[in-house]
Amino acid sequence: MSKQNMQEDLASVIAQLEKDCQETPESVRAHHHLGLVYRKAGRLEDAVKELERAIEIDDQNADSYVNLGAIYFEMGDLDKALALNEKALTQLVKPAQAHVNIGLIHQHRGEIKEAISSYIKSTVHDPGFSMAWVNLASVQIMAADYPAALAAGRKAVELDPEFAMAHNNLAVALYFNKDYSEAKKVLDKAISLGYKPEPKFVEALSQEIK
16 A cells, blocks of 8 residues: 555544544544554644543543553653553553553663663563563673573563564574574574664674684
8 A cells, every 4th residue: 555545544533532522522532543644644643632631531441541651652752641541551450551551661760770670670560572572681691680581581582473573683682692693593583573773783692603
């Protein structure tokens, strides 16, 4: 599908959802979905308004808190993003995604211990959530806990063998555990899956396997 066709499809979906919101102004579902489509279209301020409206109608609507938090994260307002995801935690039956979102916020702030804690909580709530393991490997590398990073990286790849970032993070963990030949194989797999690794890492690894 061409970019123009995608834009036309989005415009059509937005028009229908805007109509739905006008016809059923108290519909949480309509406002929530319109917010998500606005976000996909890059209309973040409009997306914020719709998700805030969904929360105004139903302040127990956990999904709107999570998605609104994700938008504020994209907009760089980490304080609002954190508050919204923490609010979602009090309402979600399955809070794994919210814990990952909170972990990302801490990671961006350089709060590594807090990020590790959040990602671990996510894996406890949903051991099969590969993104939690991918991110956990990343921050454990930042914390120089290389054996733990290796275990998390292997788990991520086991759960989702086609997840390019999982292979990249495992390759980095293998590198820091001094298993350079295996790191090269895993990095090649990440690249074959479409991942673009950090050039400095590629160079550092190449120096070790000459």
